[in-house]
Amino acid sequence: MAHSHDDHVHEADPACAVAHGEVVPDASHVGERVLVAVFASPVADHLLRYGADLGYRAVLLEPDSGRAEEATNGAEVVAKVPAWLDATADVVVTDHDRPELGDVLHELLAYPCRWIGVMGSPRHTAPHVAALAERGVPPEQVARVHRPIGLNIGSKTPPEIAISTLAGLLADRNGRPGGFGF
Template sequence: MTAEPGACAVAHGETEEEPPGRTLVAVFASPVSRYLLAYAADTGYRTVLFEPDLARTAEGCDLRTALPELDAGTDVVVTDHHRPELGEVLRAALAGAPRWIGVLGNPRHPGPHVAALTALGVPAADIARVHRPVGLNIGSRTPPEIAIATLAGLLADRNDRPGGFDFP
Protein backbone atom coordinates (compact mmCIF):
# COMPACT_ATOMS: atom_id res chain seq x y z
CA MET A 1 0.00 0.00 0.00
CA THR A 2 1.44 3.36 -0.94
CA ALA A 3 1.20 6.36 1.33
CA GLU A 4 -0.36 9.56 0.14
CA PRO A 5 2.14 12.24 -0.81
CA GLY A 6 3.52 13.84 2.31
CA ALA A 7 1.69 11.52 4.74
CA CYS A 8 4.94 10.15 6.17
CA ALA A 9 6.38 13.65 6.57
CA VAL A 10 3.22 14.77 8.37
CA ALA A 11 3.29 11.72 10.67
CA HIS A 12 6.91 12.43 11.60
CA GLY A 13 6.23 16.10 12.28
CA GLU A 14 8.42 17.26 9.40
CA THR A 15 5.59 19.24 7.84
CA GLU A 16 2.06 20.20 8.76
CA GLU A 17 -1.08 19.49 6.82
CA GLU A 18 -4.33 21.23 7.62
CA PRO A 19 -7.36 18.92 7.75
CA PRO A 20 -10.46 20.08 5.92
CA GLY A 21 -12.39 22.64 7.97
CA ARG A 22 -15.15 20.88 9.85
CA THR A 23 -17.23 21.49 12.93
CA LEU A 24 -18.38 18.74 15.27
CA VAL A 25 -21.48 19.48 17.33
CA ALA A 26 -21.90 17.02 20.18
CA VAL A 27 -25.52 17.12 21.32
CA PHE A 28 -26.07 16.74 25.07
CA ALA A 29 -23.43 16.68 27.80
CA SER A 30 -22.47 13.09 28.56
CA PRO A 31 -19.35 11.07 29.38
CA VAL A 32 -19.01 10.25 25.66
CA SER A 33 -19.40 13.87 24.53
CA ARG A 34 -16.55 14.93 26.84
CA TYR A 35 -14.13 12.50 25.19
CA LEU A 36 -15.54 13.02 21.70
CA LEU A 37 -15.04 16.78 21.83
CA ALA A 38 -11.49 16.47 23.18
CA TYR A 39 -10.43 13.90 20.58
CA ALA A 40 -12.17 15.77 17.75
CA ALA A 41 -10.35 19.01 18.62
CA ASP A 42 -7.06 17.11 18.40
CA THR A 43 -7.95 16.01 14.86
CA GLY A 44 -8.75 19.47 13.54
CA TYR A 45 -12.46 19.80 14.20
CA ARG A 46 -13.89 23.00 15.62
CA THR A 47 -15.94 21.59 18.50
CA VAL A 48 -19.22 22.71 20.02
CA LEU A 49 -21.32 21.19 22.80
CA PHE A 50 -25.06 21.80 22.48
CA GLU A 51 -26.73 21.33 25.85
CA PRO A 52 -30.08 23.05 26.48
CA ASP A 53 -30.09 22.12 30.19
CA LEU A 54 -27.56 24.32 31.99
CA ALA A 55 -27.66 21.98 35.00
CA ARG A 56 -25.91 19.34 32.86
CA THR A 57 -23.22 21.50 31.29
CA ALA A 58 -19.55 20.70 31.04
CA GLU A 59 -16.65 23.06 31.52
CA GLY A 60 -13.84 23.72 29.11
CA CYS A 61 -15.76 23.66 25.84
CA ASP A 62 -17.67 25.93 23.48
CA LEU A 63 -21.05 25.47 25.13
CA ARG A 64 -24.27 26.49 23.40
CA THR A 65 -27.77 26.35 24.85
CA ALA A 66 -29.23 26.89 21.38
CA LEU A 67 -28.35 24.74 18.41
CA PRO A 68 -25.67 26.55 16.36
CA GLU A 69 -25.94 27.08 12.62
CA LEU A 70 -25.47 23.73 10.90
CA ASP A 71 -23.83 23.99 7.49
CA ALA A 72 -22.30 21.53 5.02
CA GLY A 73 -19.08 21.48 7.05
CA THR A 74 -20.82 20.34 10.24
CA ASP A 75 -21.13 16.85 11.69
CA VAL A 76 -23.72 16.36 14.46
CA VAL A 77 -23.53 13.51 16.98
CA VAL A 78 -26.28 12.99 19.55
CA THR A 79 -24.59 11.40 22.55
CA ASP A 80 -27.64 10.62 24.69
CA HIS A 81 -30.64 9.00 22.99
CA HIS A 82 -32.67 8.87 26.22
CA ARG A 83 -33.31 12.61 26.47
CA PRO A 84 -36.96 13.69 26.08
CA GLU A 85 -35.98 16.51 23.70
CA LEU A 86 -34.31 14.06 21.27
CA GLY A 87 -36.94 14.40 18.53
CA GLU A 88 -37.15 18.18 18.71
CA VAL A 89 -33.36 18.57 18.58
CA LEU A 90 -33.05 16.19 15.63
CA ARG A 91 -35.89 17.91 13.78
CA ALA A 92 -34.05 21.22 14.21
CA ALA A 93 -30.78 19.65 13.07
CA LEU A 94 -32.45 18.16 10.00
CA ALA A 95 -33.89 21.59 9.16
CA GLY A 96 -30.33 22.92 8.95
CA ALA A 97 -27.84 21.78 6.36
CA PRO A 98 -25.35 19.60 8.29
CA ARG A 99 -23.16 17.24 6.33
CA TRP A 100 -23.81 14.34 8.67
CA ILE A 101 -26.12 13.53 11.62
CA GLY A 102 -25.84 10.49 13.89
CA VAL A 103 -27.33 9.17 17.13
CA LEU A 104 -25.34 6.94 19.48
CA GLY A 105 -26.99 3.72 20.58
CA ASN A 106 -26.77 -0.04 20.55
CA PRO A 107 -27.35 -1.29 17.00
CA ARG A 108 -29.27 -4.31 18.37
CA HIS A 109 -32.02 -2.04 19.71
CA PRO A 110 -34.43 0.11 17.71
CA GLY A 111 -33.43 3.76 17.56
CA PRO A 112 -35.77 5.89 19.68
CA HIS A 113 -35.18 8.79 17.31
CA VAL A 114 -37.34 7.15 14.63
CA ALA A 115 -40.49 7.14 16.79
CA ALA A 116 -39.71 10.62 18.17
CA LEU A 117 -39.29 12.12 14.69
CA THR A 118 -42.29 10.27 13.27
CA ALA A 119 -44.47 11.62 16.10
CA LEU A 120 -43.32 15.14 15.15
CA GLY A 121 -44.37 14.61 11.53
CA VAL A 122 -40.85 14.45 10.09
CA PRO A 123 -40.89 12.73 6.67
CA ALA A 124 -39.34 9.25 6.43
CA ALA A 125 -36.75 10.50 3.90
CA ASP A 126 -35.47 13.01 6.45
CA ILE A 127 -35.47 10.44 9.25
CA ALA A 128 -33.33 8.21 7.02
CA ARG A 129 -30.64 10.92 6.96
CA VAL A 130 -29.95 10.19 10.64
CA HIS A 131 -27.20 7.58 11.00
CA ARG A 132 -27.46 4.86 13.61
CA PRO A 133 -25.35 3.11 14.68
CA VAL A 134 -22.55 5.64 14.73
CA GLY A 135 -18.86 4.87 14.44
CA LEU A 136 -16.73 1.93 13.49
CA ASN A 137 -17.55 -1.53 14.79
CA ILE A 138 -14.58 -2.01 17.13
CA GLY A 139 -16.55 -3.47 20.03
CA SER A 140 -16.37 -0.27 22.06
CA ARG A 141 -18.02 -0.27 25.47
CA THR A 142 -16.57 2.57 27.55
CA PRO A 143 -17.09 6.30 26.91
CA PRO A 144 -13.51 6.82 25.60
CA GLU A 145 -13.82 3.77 23.31
CA ILE A 146 -17.21 4.89 22.01
CA ALA A 147 -15.77 8.35 21.31
CA ILE A 148 -12.80 6.82 19.45
CA ALA A 149 -15.06 4.57 17.34
CA THR A 150 -17.35 7.51 16.55
CA LEU A 151 -14.52 9.84 15.62
CA ALA A 152 -12.77 7.15 13.56
CA GLY A 153 -15.92 6.72 11.49
CA LEU A 154 -16.26 10.48 11.00
CA LEU A 155 -12.60 10.78 10.00
CA ALA A 156 -12.93 7.93 7.51
CA ASP A 157 -15.94 9.65 6.01
CA ARG A 158 -14.27 13.09 6.08
CA ASN A 159 -11.24 11.64 4.27
CA ASP A 160 -13.39 9.70 1.78
CA ARG A 161 -12.16 6.34 3.06
CA PRO A 162 -14.14 3.12 3.54
CA GLY A 163 -13.82 3.00 7.34
CA GLY A 164 -17.49 2.18 7.32
CA PHE A 165 -20.45 2.42 9.60
CA ASP A 166 -21.82 -1.04 8.76
CA PHE A 167 -22.52 -3.57 11.47
CA PRO A 168 -23.16 -7.05 10.05
Protein backbone atom coordinates (compact mmCIF):
# COMPACT_ATOMS: atom_id res chain seq x y z
CA MET A 1 0.00 0.00 0.00
CA ALA A 2 1.39 3.37 -1.00
CA HIS A 3 1.63 6.09 1.60
CA SER A 4 0.55 9.59 0.80
CA HIS A 5 2.71 12.60 1.57
CA ASP A 6 0.44 13.34 4.55
CA ASP A 7 1.21 9.93 6.09
CA HIS A 8 4.91 10.74 6.12
CA VAL A 9 4.29 14.18 7.60
CA HIS A 10 2.32 12.65 10.49
CA GLU A 11 5.06 10.14 11.16
CA ALA A 12 7.65 12.91 11.30
CA ASP A 13 5.52 15.41 13.20
CA PRO A 14 3.82 14.10 16.34
CA ALA A 15 1.87 17.36 16.76
CA CYS A 16 0.25 16.79 13.38
CA ALA A 17 -0.72 13.25 14.35
CA VAL A 18 -2.27 14.57 17.57
CA ALA A 19 -4.20 17.22 15.63
CA HIS A 20 -5.63 14.50 13.37
CA GLY A 21 -6.61 12.35 16.32
CA GLU A 22 -4.22 9.57 15.33
CA VAL A 23 -2.43 9.52 18.70
CA VAL A 24 -3.36 10.55 22.21
CA PRO A 25 -1.55 13.73 23.21
CA ASP A 26 1.09 13.51 25.91
CA ALA A 27 -0.18 15.86 28.60
CA SER A 28 2.65 15.14 31.03
CA HIS A 29 4.05 18.64 30.43
CA VAL A 30 0.82 20.24 31.64
CA GLY A 31 1.06 19.47 35.34
CA GLU A 32 -1.38 21.08 37.73
CA ARG A 33 -3.03 24.18 36.34
CA VAL A 34 -5.46 26.43 38.15
CA LEU A 35 -7.37 29.23 36.44
CA VAL A 36 -8.98 31.73 38.77
CA ALA A 37 -11.40 34.16 37.14
CA VAL A 38 -12.07 37.06 39.47
CA PHE A 39 -15.60 38.49 39.35
CA ALA A 40 -18.54 36.82 37.62
CA SER A 41 -18.98 38.13 34.09
CA PRO A 42 -19.70 36.79 30.60
CA VAL A 43 -15.94 36.71 29.93
CA ALA A 44 -15.33 34.81 33.20
CA ASP A 45 -17.94 32.27 32.16
CA HIS A 46 -16.16 31.57 28.87
CA LEU A 47 -12.70 31.67 30.44
CA LEU A 48 -13.63 29.02 32.98
CA ARG A 49 -15.49 26.83 30.48
CA TYR A 50 -12.67 26.89 27.93
CA GLY A 51 -10.04 26.72 30.67
CA ALA A 52 -11.54 23.47 31.95
CA ASP A 53 -11.28 22.08 28.40
CA LEU A 54 -7.58 22.99 28.47
CA GLY A 55 -6.98 21.08 31.69
CA TYR A 56 -7.24 23.92 34.19
CA ARG A 57 -8.96 23.55 37.52
CA ALA A 58 -11.57 26.29 37.00
CA VAL A 59 -12.31 28.57 39.96
CA LEU A 60 -14.51 31.65 40.09
CA LEU A 61 -13.61 34.14 42.82
CA GLU A 62 -16.74 36.22 43.42
CA PRO A 63 -17.04 38.12 46.71
CA ASP A 64 -20.64 39.20 45.96
CA SER A 65 -22.87 36.25 46.93
CA GLY A 66 -25.70 37.50 44.68
CA ARG A 67 -23.46 37.49 41.63
CA ALA A 68 -21.93 34.16 42.63
CA GLU A 69 -25.38 32.53 42.64
CA GLU A 70 -25.87 33.60 39.02
CA ALA A 71 -22.65 31.91 37.90
CA THR A 72 -23.71 28.65 36.29
CA ASN A 73 -20.57 27.63 34.43
CA GLY A 74 -19.83 24.57 36.55
CA ALA A 75 -16.68 26.07 38.04
CA GLU A 76 -15.79 25.92 41.68
CA VAL A 77 -16.98 29.18 43.28
CA VAL A 78 -15.21 30.86 46.20
CA ALA A 79 -16.08 34.12 47.97
CA LYS A 80 -12.55 35.06 49.03
CA VAL A 81 -9.00 34.46 47.89
CA PRO A 82 -8.31 30.78 48.63
CA ALA A 83 -5.41 30.08 50.99
CA TRP A 84 -4.22 27.22 48.73
CA LEU A 85 -3.22 29.50 45.81
CA ASP A 86 0.28 28.67 44.64
CA ALA A 87 2.52 28.85 41.59
CA THR A 88 0.11 26.69 39.56
CA ALA A 89 -2.45 29.51 39.52
CA ASP A 90 -3.13 31.90 36.69
CA VAL A 91 -5.48 34.67 37.87
CA VAL A 92 -7.54 36.81 35.52
CA VAL A 93 -9.54 39.77 36.85
CA THR A 94 -12.45 40.18 34.44
CA ASP A 95 -13.88 43.50 35.67
CA HIS A 96 -11.56 46.42 36.40
CA ASP A 97 -14.43 48.65 37.55
CA ARG A 98 -15.52 46.66 40.62
CA PRO A 99 -15.02 48.48 43.93
CA GLU A 100 -13.37 45.34 45.38
CA LEU A 101 -10.58 45.44 42.77
CA GLY A 102 -7.88 46.95 44.99
CA ASP A 103 -8.63 44.76 48.00
CA VAL A 104 -8.76 41.54 45.97
CA LEU A 105 -5.54 42.30 44.08
CA HIS A 106 -3.78 43.34 47.29
CA GLU A 107 -4.68 39.99 48.82
CA LEU A 108 -3.77 38.02 45.66
CA LEU A 109 -0.30 39.59 45.60
CA ALA A 110 0.42 37.93 48.95
CA TYR A 111 0.34 34.56 47.16
CA PRO A 112 2.93 33.09 44.77
CA CYS A 113 0.52 32.93 41.82
CA ARG A 114 2.28 32.15 38.56
CA TRP A 115 0.49 34.96 36.74
CA ILE A 116 -1.99 37.75 37.62
CA GLY A 117 -3.67 39.95 35.03
CA VAL A 118 -6.44 42.54 34.80
CA MET A 119 -8.59 42.93 31.70
CA GLY A 120 -8.86 46.39 30.24
CA SER A 121 -8.04 48.45 27.21
CA PRO A 122 -4.51 49.83 27.00
CA ARG A 123 -6.13 53.12 25.90
CA HIS A 124 -7.52 53.67 29.41
CA THR A 125 -5.78 54.27 32.72
CA ALA A 126 -5.12 51.08 34.65
CA PRO A 127 -7.28 51.54 37.80
CA HIS A 128 -5.49 48.78 39.68
CA VAL A 129 -2.26 50.80 39.85
CA ALA A 130 -3.83 53.62 41.90
CA ALA A 131 -5.91 51.17 43.95
CA LEU A 132 -2.81 49.22 44.95
CA ALA A 133 -0.74 52.36 45.60
CA GLU A 134 -3.49 53.57 47.96
CA ARG A 135 -3.01 50.34 49.90
CA GLY A 136 0.75 50.86 50.17
CA VAL A 137 1.71 48.13 47.70
CA PRO A 138 5.27 48.72 46.48
CA PRO A 139 5.76 49.32 42.73
CA GLU A 140 7.63 46.03 42.21
CA GLN A 141 4.56 44.17 43.50
CA VAL A 142 2.18 46.27 41.39
CA ALA A 143 4.35 45.32 38.40
CA ARG A 144 3.40 41.66 38.92
CA VAL A 145 -0.08 42.54 37.64
CA HIS A 146 -0.27 42.33 33.85
CA ARG A 147 -2.41 44.70 31.79
CA PRO A 148 -3.41 44.55 29.00
CA ILE A 149 -3.70 40.78 28.78
CA GLY A 150 -4.28 38.24 26.04
CA LEU A 151 -3.12 38.12 22.46
CA ASN A 152 -3.90 41.11 20.27
CA ILE A 153 -6.45 39.49 17.95
CA GLY A 154 -9.01 42.28 17.93
CA SER A 155 -11.35 40.52 20.37
CA LYS A 156 -14.78 42.09 20.72
CA THR A 157 -17.06 39.43 22.23
CA PRO A 158 -16.77 37.56 25.55
CA PRO A 159 -15.82 34.25 23.84
CA GLU A 160 -13.16 36.00 21.72
CA ILE A 161 -11.75 37.81 24.76
CA ALA A 162 -11.59 34.50 26.65
CA ILE A 163 -9.83 32.75 23.77
CA SER A 164 -7.35 35.61 23.41
CA THR A 165 -6.64 35.52 27.15
CA LEU A 166 -6.23 31.75 27.33
CA ALA A 167 -4.01 31.71 24.23
CA GLY A 168 -1.82 34.33 25.88
CA LEU A 169 -1.62 32.31 29.10
CA LEU A 170 -0.69 29.15 27.19
CA ALA A 171 1.97 31.01 25.22
CA ASP A 172 3.40 32.42 28.45
CA ARG A 173 3.38 29.03 30.17
CA ASN A 174 5.16 27.51 27.18
CA GLY A 175 7.71 30.31 26.86
CA ARG A 176 6.35 31.42 23.49
CA PRO A 177 5.51 34.90 22.23
CA GLY A 178 2.09 33.97 20.78
CA GLY A 179 1.04 34.96 17.31
CA PHE A 180 2.03 33.22 14.11
CA GLY A 181 5.80 33.40 14.55
CA PHE A 182 7.31 29.95 15.16
